[in-house]
Amino acid sequence: MQQSFFFQAMIYLAAAVVMVPIAKRLGLGSVLGYLVAGVLIGPAGLKFIGMEGQDIMHFAEFGVVMMLFVIGLELEPSRLWRMRKSIAGLGGLQVGVTTVLVTGIAMLFGIGWKEALALGMIIAMSSTAIVMQTLAEKGWLKTVAGQSSFAVLLFQDLAIIPMLALFPLLADHAGTADGHGGGSLVSALPAWQQAIVVLLSVSGIVLTGKYLLRPVFHMMARTGLREMFTATALLLVVGIAVLMTSVGLSPALGAFVAGVVLANSEYRHELESSIDPFKGLLLGLFFISVGSSIDFALVTSKPLLIIGLVAGLMALKMAVLFVLGKIFEVRNAQNFIFSIGLSQIGEFAFVLLSFSVQEGVLGKEISDTMTAVVAISMAMTPLAMMVNEKFILTRFCLVSAGLQTSVRPSDVEEEDNPVIIAGYGHFGNIVGRFLRANGVEATVLDNDSDNVDFLRRVGLKVYYGDATRYELLDIAGAGRAQMIIIAISDEEKRLELIETVKKHFPNLHILVRSTNRNDAYDLMNAGIMHIYRETFDTSLRLGVDALKLLGHRAHEATRMAKTFFIHDERTLKHLSSIRNDEEYIHAARQHIEELEVIMQADREAVNLNALAGWDRKAEAETA
Amino acid sequence: MSKVLIQFAHPSHSKSNVQKTLEKYARKVKGVTFNDLYEHYPDLFIDVKREQQLLAKHDIVIFQHPFYWYSSPPILKQWQDLVLEYNWAYGPKGHALKGKKIFNAVSCGGGRDAYTSDGYNRFPVGQYLLPFNQTAYLCRMEYLPPFVVHETYTIEDYVLKAFGEQYAELLEALVNDRIDPAELAGVEYLNELFPH
Numbered sequence: 171m172q173q174s175f176f177f178q179a180m181i182y183l184a185a186a187v188v189m190v191p192i193a194k195r196l197g198l199g200s201v202l203g204y205l206v207a208g209v210l211i212g213p214a215g216l217k218f219i220g221m222e223g224q225d226i227m228h229f230a231e232f233g234v235v236m237m238l239f240v241i242g243l244e245l246e247p248s249r250l251w252r253m254r255k256s257i258a259g260l261g262g263l264q265v266g267v268t269t270v271l272v273t274g275i276a277m278l279f280g281i282g283w284k285e286a287l288a289l290g291m292i293i294a295m296s297s298t299a300i301v302m303q304t305l306a307e308k309g310w311l312k313t314v315a316g317q318s319s320f321a322v323l324l325f326q327d328l329a330i331i332p333m334l335a336l337f338p339l340l341a342d343h344a345g346t347a348d349g350h351g352g353g354s355l356v357s358a359l360p361a362w363q364q365a366i367v368v369l370l371s372v373s374g375i376v377l378t379g380k381y382l383l384r385p386v387f388h389m390m391a392r393t394g395l396r397e398m399f400t401a402t403a404l405l406l407v408v409g410i411a412v413l414m415t416s417v418g419l420s421p422a423l424g425a426f427v428a429g430v431v432l433a434n435s436e437y438r439h440e441l442e443s444s445i446d447p448f449k450g451l452l453l454g455l456f457f458i459s460v461g462s463s464i465d466f467a468l469v470t471s472k473p474l475l476i477i478g479l480v481a482g483l484m485a486l487k488m489a490v491l492f493v494l495g496k497i498f499e500v501r502n503a504q505n506f507i508f509s510i511g512l513s514q515i516g517e518f519a520f521v522l523l524s525f526s527v528q529e530g531v532l533g534k535e536i537s538d539t540m541t542a543v544v545a546i547s548m549a550m551t552p553l554a555m556m557v558n559e560k561f562i563l564t565r566f567c568l569v570s571a572g573l574q575t576s577v578r579p580s581d582v583e584e585e586d587n588p589v590i591i592a593g594y595g596h597f598g599n600i601v602g603r604f605l606r607a608n609g610v611e612a613t614v615l616d617n618d619s620d621n622v623d624f625l626r627r628v629g630l631k632v633y634y635g636d637a638t639r640y641e642l643l644d645i646a647g648a649g650r651a652q653m654i655i656i657a658i659s660d661e662e663k664r665l666e667l668i669e670t671v672k673k674h675f676p677n678l679h680i681l682v683r684s685t686n687r688n689d690a691y692d693l694m695n696a697g698i699m700h701i702y703r704e705t706f707d708t709s710l711r712l713g714v715d716a717l718k719l720l721g722h723r724a725h726e727a728t729r730m731a732k733t734f735f736i737h738d739e740r741t742l743k744h745l746s747s748i749r750n751d752e753e754y755i756h757a758a759r760q761h762i763e764e765l766e767v768i769m770q771a772d773r774e775a776v777n778l779n780a781l782a783g784w785d786r787k788a789e790a791e792t793a
Numbered sequence: 794m795s796k797v798l799i800q801f802a803h804p805s806h807s808k809s810n811v812q813k814t815l816e817k818y819a820r821k822v823k824g825v826t827f828n829d830l831y832e833h834y835p836d837l838f839i840d841v842k843r844e845q846q847l848l849a850k851h852d853i854v855i856f857q858h859p860f861y862w863y864s865s866p867p868i869l870k871q872w873q874d875l876v877l878e879y880n881w882a883y884g885p886k887g888h889a890l891k892g893k894k895i896f897n898a899v900s901c902g903g904g905r906d907a908y909t910s911d912g913y914n915r916f917p918v919g920q921y922l923l924p925f926n927q928t929a930y931l932c933r934m935e936y937l938p939p940f941v942v943h944e945t946y947t948i949e950d951y952v953l954k955a956f957g958e959q960y961a962e963l964l965e966a967l968v969n970d971r972i973d974p975a976e977l978a979g980v981e982y983l984n985e986l987f988p989h
Contacts, residue, residue: 732838733838
C-alpha cells in the first residue's frame, strides 16, 4: 500500500487520539493505550501499517533518547552520588543476578555460553520508557518503589556501555561483523580499540556539556526567540544521537550523560520544557510501533514457546527483583510495585538484539523470537501492574501503595521547595534573600539570561526560563509548592502568569508585585488578594524621614506612616470596586477625583488615629 | 452564659511550651474568643476600634501571657495605653467596661515558694499584678485572682497536661457562670478552685 507521510501521520495520531483516552478512562494507563493502538493499526489488526512499523520504531526510539536526556537533566551529579548505594547495590545486583541466572538456564537448554551470556544481558534490561511513564502517571515516582525502580533503571542504562563494549568480544569473528547497513565507523577496529573510542566519546560529551554548551545556550537565550532555544535543544540531542551512533554506542546513554552534565545548569528547566512535548509524542509513537511490531504470525506458529518464554522470563525477573527488594527494605506493597513494574524486558533489548545480530553474537532465529517475546512482555507490563494494583495490593497489603510515600531519608532528594519566585531582579532578590536568611528555600525562575548568569556565579540556584509557561512551572514544582511570588517587572507578563497559575495550580498562594495604583486595580480585578505596590513602602519610609528632619518625633512619625499605610490600602480596595462600574469611561476625570478623595481622606485618617490613646490619657492624668 | 475574651500576648510563641498548651486547651472551649495580639499586631500597631468592639462584646477578659520580668510582654502595656481610652474605659463618662470581670493567666519560671517573702522573688505573684488590679478598678471592672503555672522550665509533660485541663475547666466554669463569688474570697490563685 503506497501511503504518503501525511496519511501515515494521520493514522498514528488518530490511533493515539482514539485509544489513549479510552485506556485512561478504563484506568489502564496511556502506555497500554498506545500499545493497543499499535496492535489495532498494525499488520495483525486493520493493516494500515505493515512491517514498516519496525522502521518507525527505530525512529521512535529517539523518544527514549530524549527521555533519558530529560531524566539526566533531573539528576544532579550530587544526587546521583547520594543514590549510589541503591544504584550500585540494587541495580548492580539486579543486572548481575538476572544475567547469571538467565545465562545458566539458557546453557541448560543447550545454548552456547557466548550466546547465553548475550541473552542474559539482554533480558536483564527493563523498559525505562514503560516503567517511568507508568510510575509518573500513577504519581509513584517519589515513593520507595518509584525511587528504587529508578535506581535499577539507571544502573541498567549505565550497564549498556560495558555491554555494548563487550558484545563485539563475544562475537565469533567468522560472524557478520561488517556489511550491515547502519554499521558504525569504528566496527572495523579491533575490540579493544573500540572500547577506547567508546570511552573517548563519552568523555567528549562530558567535556562539551561542561564547557561548551552553556555559552551556546546563553547566546541562544539572548536572541529572545523561544524557538531558537527549542531548536538548539533539539540539535543538541540529535547531535549526540548521531555522534553516538557513529561510534557504535547507545544514543540514549550519550543523551543521559549530556543531561546529567547540564543538570546543574541554569537552563535545565527551560531545556526540559522544550524537549518534553517531543519526548512525549515520540514515546507514544514508540509504544505504538512496539504494539504494531508484535509478529502475530510468529506467535501463532509457536505459541507455547513464546508464551512460555514471556511468562517464564517475567516470573524469573520478578522473583529476582522481589528478593532484592526485600534485602533493600522495599516494604511489601512497594515491593510488589517495584518487582512487577520492572519485570518486562526493555526497549534496549531491541537495540541489543539488532546489535548482537550485527556482531554475529546471536542467530536471526533466536533474535526474531526474542523480539516478539520482548514486545509482548512490554505489552504485558501495564496489565500486570493493573492486576497488581486491583488485586494483590488491596488483598495482601494493608497500606495503600500510593499513600506510602518515601520514608527513606538519605538518598532521595525531595526537590520540592515550598516557594517559587518568578523574577529575580531588584524586587524578587530581596524577597528571596530574606526567605533564604530564614531557612526557606525557593525555586527561582528568571528570564534574563545575563541576570541568571550573574546570580549563578555568586552561588544562587536560579533557573533560566519564561515563568508564564505551564511546563516550566510544572517542572519547577508548582504542583507541590505552597506559594508563588510573582516579582517580574512586566505588568502584562504578570497578568499572564496569574492566569496560568490560577488555571493550572489553584493550590498556590499568589503574592504579586505591582507597579502602581492602576496596576494594583488590574491585579485586584484578576482576583489577587496579596498585592504589593513596589514603591509604596519605600515612599512612606522616605516620608517618615522627612517628618523626622522637620522635627517630628521618630516614633510618632512612624505611627503616622503606619496609619497612612493601612488607610491607603483600604481606599485602594474601596476605589477599585467603584472603578469597576464605569471602567474606561471617565478614566481621566476619575483619576483626578480619586486623588482628591484620597487626599481628603488622608487628612482625616491621620488626624484621627495615629496618636489616639496617649493624647486623651494626658487629659485624664490632669483630671 | 458569659462570653470570655482571652487577650493572648506571647512575642516568641514558637519557643513556648506552656503557653502553647494552655492555648490549645483554651481554643477548644466553646464561648471563648482567643485574640492573639502579637499575631494581629506584629508591629504593635493596635487597631483600637477593633479591640474596643471586642471588649464590648465580652463579659470576662483574661490577659494570658508569660510573666516576663514580673509583668506582661510589652504589647499588653501598649494595648492598655491605646485601647483603654479616657471617657470610654474610665473617666466620668467611661462606663464601657463596667461590671466586666478580668484576671491574668500567667506562666512563671520560678516555683510558688520563690514568690514568698523568704523566696528569691520576695513578693507573691498577686503583688506584682497590682497595676493590672488597679487598672481594672479604675475601669470599674472586677479583678479576679490569677491563674498561674509555675516552674515552666522544668515542667513535666503530664503536669503540663493537667494544667491545660485545669485551665479548660476554669474557662468552662466561667462561660457557664458556675463560679461562686463567695468561693473567690479565700483564694490566692484561681487554680485552687479546681484541685487536681
